[in-house]
Amino acid sequence: MRHLKKEWKLKRTSSHRRALLRNLAISLLEHKKIVTTVAKAKALRPFVEKIITRAKRAVLREKNGQLPAGQKIDLHARRVVAQLIPNKAILQELFDTIAPTVLDRPGGYTRIVKLGFRRGDAAELAAIELVDWGAPQDGNVSLKKAKKKTSKKTTKVTKEKQKVKTEQPQVETVEVVEAKKVEEQTSDLPESSPDVKDETVSNEKNLEESTEASPEQSSDISPIAVDESKSESNNEETKN
Numbered sequence: 001m002r003h004l005k006k007e008w009k010l011k012r013t014s015s016h017r018r019a020l021l022r023n024l025a026i027s028l029l030e031h032k033k034i035v036t037t038v039a040k041a042k043a044l045r046p047f048v049e050k051i052i053t054r055a056k057r058a059v060l061r062e063k064n065g066q067l068p069a070g071q072k073i074d075l076h077a078r079r080v081v082a083q084l085i086p087n088k089a090i091l092q093e094l095f096d097t098i099a100p101t102v103l104d105r106p107g108g109y110t111r112i113v114k115l116g117f118r119r120g121d122a123a124e125l126a127a128i129e130l131v132d133w134g135a136p137q138d139g140n141v142s143l144k145k146a147k148k149k150t151s152k153k154t155t156k157v158t159k160e161k162q163k164v165k166t167e168q169p170q171v172e173t174v175e176v177v178e179a180k181k182v183e184e185q186t187s188d189l190p191e192s193s194p195d196v197k198d199e200t201v202s203n204e205k206n207l208e209e210s211t212e213a214s215p216e217q218s219s220d221i222s223p224i225a226v227d228e229s230k231s232e233s234n235n236e237e238t239k240n
Contacts, residue, residue, distance in 0.1 A: 028048055049109050052098065054080065055095050056102055059095065059100055059103065062074055101132050110129065110131065112128050
């Protein structure tokens with residue numbers, strides 16, 4: 001009977017499972033976040049947190065001066081952790097950067113976030129990460145919608161578009177162009193010759209009067225010509 005021996009077997013032997021957890025722990029301490037299956041993440045969580053707790057206690061002993069005489073570093077803790085994490089660079093990062101940032105945290109150094117099912121074998125995925133290096137999810141969450149931040153690039157683009165619109169020439173109609181030409185012609189006339197303008201105005205008036213009088217004259221002449229033609233025709237008839 002396996003009483004009080006609850007652990008994740010992961011369908012592996014003890015040696016295979018131990019090697020798997022070591023590799024997952026090394027990658028988690030290196031990258032601060034990894035994506036794996038939910039079962040492996042739950043098996044890795046207590047394994048990594050025990051290692052971090054041992055490193056944290058060693059750092060506290062080093063700061064408080066609780067080491068044996070003549071020692072400045074807790075060699076025993078480093079050797080025990082080195083048996084589980086045989087990578088020297090990760091071991092140094094654990095004791096130099098990770099453990100000092102976790103001194104005030106009483107456990108719970110990791111977080112598991114489920115990501116859904118994997119395409120292919122439909123395995124349930126999860127992301128396990130260190131809390132102090134992940135996104136801030138602790139505390140109250142504001143329900144207010146965040147305002148959209150306009151980047152400098154978008155503002156520059158909008159300003160350039162407005163400048164282009166203002167700089168575009170306006171399309172003029174034919175009437176406006178003709179009116180401008182007439183104004184230019186009138187403005188080209190010299191200001192010191194008012195007699196020329198008066199003569200042009202008088203000529204225009206005379207032309208208008210002649211055009212108005214021409215239909216009256218034609219109406220006066222036409223009945224006389226008709227009477228003469230009638231009298232000539234009557235004289236010819238009497239002679240005959």
